Amino acid sequence: MHKVLIVGEHDGKTLNPATAKCVTCAAGIADCEVTVVLFGADTAAVAAQAATIAGVKAVLRVDRPENEHPLAAIFAPQLAALAADYTHVFGPSTSFGKDLMPRVAALLGAPQVSDLMSVDAAYRFKRPTYAGNAVVTVEADASRKLVATVRVASFEAAKGGGNAAVESKSLNVTIPSHTRYLGAKTGSTDRPDLQTAKRVVSGGRALGSAENFKLLFSLADKMGAAVGASRAAVDAGYAPNEMQVGQTGKIISPDIYIAIGISGAIQHLTGIKDARTIVAINKDGEAPIFEVADVGLVGDLFQIVPELERLIGG
Amino acid sequence: MQKIMVCIKRVVDYNVRIRVKPDGSGVMLDGVKMSVNPFDEIALEEALRIKERGTNIEVVAVSIGVADTQQQLRTALAMGADRAILVQTDVAVEPLTAAQTFLALANKEQPDIIFLGKQAIDDDANQTGQMLAALWERPQATYASKVAIAGTKATVTREIDAGLETIEVDLPAVVTVDLRLNEPRYVKLPDIMKAKKKPLDVTSLDALGVSAGVLLKTVKTEPPAQRQKGVMVKDVAELVDALKKKGLI
Numbered sequence: 001m002h003k004v005l006i007v008g009e010h011d012g013k014t015l016n017p018a019t020a021k022c023v024t025c026a027a028g029i030a031d032c033e034v035t036v037v038l039f040g041a042d043t044a045a046v047a048a049q050a051a052t053i054a055g056v057k058a059v060l061r062v063d064r065p066e067n068e069h070p071l072a073a074i075f076a077p078q079l080a081a082l083a084a085d086y087t088h089v090f091g092p093s094t095s096f097g098k099d100l101m102p103r104v105a106a107l108l109g110a111p112q113v114s115d116l117m118s119v120d121a122a123y124r125f126k127r128p129t130y131a132g133n134a135v136v137t138v139e140a141d142a143s144r145k146l147v148a149t150v151r152v153a154s155f156e157a158a159k160g161g162g163n164a165a166v167e168s169k170s171l172n173v174t175i176p177s178h179t180r181y182l183g184a185k186t187g188s189t190d191r192p193d194l195q196t197a198k199r200v201v202s203g204g205r206a207l208g209s210a211e212n213f214k215l216l217f218s219l220a221d222k223m224g225a226a227v228g229a230s231r232a233a234v235d236a237g238y239a240p241n242e243m244q245v246g247q248t249g250k251i252i253s254p255d256i257y258i259a260i261g262i263s264g265a266i267q268h269l270t271g272i273k274d275a276r277t278i279v280a281i282n283k284d285g286e287a288p289i290f291e292v293a294d295v296g297l298v299g300d301l302f303q304i305v306p307e308l309e310r311l312i313g314g
Numbered sequence: 315m316q317k318i319m320v321c322i323k324r325v326v327d328y329n330v331r332i333r334v335k336p337d338g339s340g341v342m343l344d345g346v347k348m349s350v351n352p353f354d355e356i357a358l359e360e361a362l363r364i365k366e367r368g369t370n371i372e373v374v375a376v377s378i379g380v381a382d383t384q385q386q387l388r389t390a391l392a393m394g395a396d397r398a399i400l401v402q403t404d405v406a407v408e409p410l411t412a413a414q415t416f417l418a419l420a421n422k423e424q425p426d427i428i429f430l431g432k433q434a435i436d437d438d439a440n441q442t443g444q445m446l447a448a449l450w451e452r453p454q455a456t457y458a459s460k461v462a463i464a465g466t467k468a469t470v471t472r473e474i475d476a477g478l479e480t481i482e483v484d485l486p487a488v489v490t491v492d493l494r495l496n497e498p499r500y501v502k503l504p505d506i507m508k509a510k511k512k513p514l515d516v517t518s519l520d521a522l523g524v525s526a527g528v529l530l531k532t533v534k535t536e537p538p539a540q541r542q543k544g545v546m547v548k549d550v551a552e553l554v555d556a557l558k559k560k561g562l563i
Contacts, residue, residue: 071481072444073453095474099456102444106413111529114439128538129437133332134341137534144529178484179453182469186477195475199562223563231493241459241494242477247438248493250475256562266331273541277562279553294544295556307550312563 002032002122005086007079009070009096010038010046017196018092018150020053020157025150026090027158028119033057036164037082039075041068047166054162061168069181072100077173080107083145087122093149093251094195105147111140113148115251127151131247132270152195153253153274187240191217194243197226200254200275202245205232206261206283206301213238215302216260219309228252230262246271261301264289281305315463315485317372318361319425321416321446322390323351324383325436334537341535350386353431355393357491359498360461361429362394372396376419378407384514391509392501398514401522409437411519411526413445418522420450425486427468432457432490443490453483457492 004026009016019036026034036050037060050059060082066074079100083089089104091097093115105112118126123140125148140146194200201220207213213233220227229239231246245252247267253274260281262268269292272278280293281304290296297304326332327347334341350358358375365371375390377383378401387398401415420428428450433440447454455461455470459478462469463485472479473492519526547553557563 072456073447076448095457095472098440099444099454102409102441103448103454105441106410106445106448109410111408111410112439112441113530114441124533129535130326130332130341131435131438132538134334134535135538136532137536138530139533140530176451176453178487179455180482182480182482184474184477184479235494240477241473241492242475247435248433256557273538277557277560278541278544279557290546291543292541294541295553296544296546297548297550297553298546299549304550308553311550311554 002029002088003086004029004032004034004088004090005083006034006036007075007089007091007097007100008036008038008046008050009092009094010040010043012040012042013045015046015049016092016094017157018094018152019050021152021155022090022092022150023053023055023158024155025116025119026088027055029088029122035060035086037062037079039067039070039078041065051164051166052160052162053164054159056162056164059164059166061166062171063168066175070096070100071179071181072103073176073179075100076103076107077175078171079104081171081173082169083108087145089145089147091149093151097149101147101149108145108147110145110147113138113140113146115151116148117151117154128270131267132273133266151251153251187242191220192224192226194226194228194245195250195252198255199223199225200228200252200256201225201258201260202228202230202262203233203239203260204230204262205236207233207238210238215305219305222309222313230265230268259289259293260305262289263287264292315364315368315371315426317374317423317425318364319420319423319428320354320358320361320373320375320390320395321428321430321442322354322358322375322377322386323431323434324348324377324379324386325351325434328352328435334535338534338536348382348386350389351431351434353433353435353491355498356493356495357429357431358390358393358395359496360491363496364463365394374399374423374425376416377401378403378412378415380404387514388509389501391512391514392505393499394505397512400514400516401519402516403519403526405526407526408529409439409441410445410529411524412442413449414524415519415522416442416446417449418524420446427485428488430488430490432492443488447488450488453487454490455481455483455487456490458489459492459494461489461495
């Protein structure tokens with residue numbers, strides 16, 4: 001019997017859909033029992049959400065004031081203490097999970113599989129390396145705990161309808177005081193979340209300015225899409241960092257990804273290759289983005305985008 | 315602030331097109347250009363800027379790898395590091411072993427801050443900095459896009475999925491850096507000459523009391539699934555038709 005502990009990601013109100021994707025990943029391990037643990041100041045609401053994920057056996061709540069913000073240095077010793085009863089400890093491969101899980105692995109003396117993309121067996125997994133240019137199969141020793149971050153773009157979210165037991169845990173763990181949360185500046189937007197959106201409109205350096213980038217917002221709003229950006233566009237200041245898609249940004253898997261003025265560097269392509277349909281609009285017909293696009297259109301984006309917006313609306 | 319340690323990894327250059335060996339035993343590395351991991355260059359640049367703003371701050375560049383890793387450490391010295399340490403090994407070390415090795419060096423060197431890139435562009439693991447912080451029992455500030463040091467504290471702005479987050483950590487601490495923290499300087503020829511005279515010590519895992527474990531065995535390497543080449547449309551109307559046919563709009 002394998003016992004998988006998944007650390008749920010949330011903002012105190014809403015459970016991040018990445019959690020349900022981790023559950024699907026864990027369910028790929030034969031003969032396993034899945035538990036979700038939530039750290040927070042008050043996790044009642046998100047625990048209720050986690051309890052409905054099909055396939056989750058139990059939800060653990062670890063509520064204490066120090067857990068209000070997701071600081072790895074504070075969560076890690078608690079998660080490591082809980083891990084004693086489990087064979088596997090999973091977290092999402094989001095900025096939250098990537099920060100936290102290696103710290104837990106080190107405390108456990110365990111190896112970590114980063115960006116787990118498929119489960120071959122309980123201790124055998126696939127993961128991407130070299131910006132997705134080489135997929136490696138790795139095998140871990142079953143006598144040790146196994147820590148992993150789950151590449152959420154590789155898994156569908158587990159369905160609802162579950163009814164897991166919720167249990168509050170109090171842990172006798174010393175919390176360090178050397179790390180303090182000061183604040184966050186998040187792009188408040190009514191648009192869908194880039195990481196989980198079904199539709200994404202994304203722009204590159206060819207947009208030329210932050211002002212021009214607004215063309216994409218307008219198209220995205222017409223389509224109900226999230227907005228992404230290439231590294232070049234973010235580096236140039238046309239779009240904020242949270243919009244970056246690619247090897248070092250977000251890895252996404254929307255139904256449709258419209259790449260506008262993005263040449264398609266390999267580091268960008270690794271972030272979108274799980275998109276079901278890729279549309280490329282670029283004035284350079286030789287751009288590498290066309291190698292992976294399902295539908296390509298060569299032309300001037302400043303003419304194409306407004307026309308596309310009009311025709312989609314019509 | 316007296317000493318900054320910067321961990322550097324020798325990796326296949328950013329511009330090399332990676333090819334998987336036909337027998338699935340790894341990727342082709344023969345004759346391939348090797349460089350300092352780009353994120354580690356940013357880490358070093360940040361350390362150098364702190365050094366240049368302060369007085370009497372020593373920057374020590376450290377690495378783990380084959381003998382030729384001296385080339386990357388010489389680059390670090392040419393950029394401005396004061397000295398370098400290579401933990402020489404022919405074994406490919408895993409992140410946990412790397413963290414244990416850097417911990418041994420940290421215990422020796424007693425740095426106030428350790429900078430690393432947030433990930434290496436070869437294994438894309440994104441683990442070593444966090445693991446080092448855990449073993450060192452010190453704070454971690456990952457994915458830094460801004461670092462401000464005042465006395466015994468650092469205020470770090472971090473790039474997170476939702477935007478930017480700011481945390482304060484007590485020093486000593488581990489900071490892993492993201493792309494937009496700074497733009498690393500170019501190395502000038504006189505600096506390359508000067509770097510040849512700077513100290514570069516070579517040690518070993520054994521000497522540091524670290525044994526390289528194999529916790530994750532790579533059993534196969536294969537190229538990723540390729541996407542099928544799609545169709546080109548001639549105008550926006552055709553594009554919209556194509557998307558409607560696929561039921562996407």
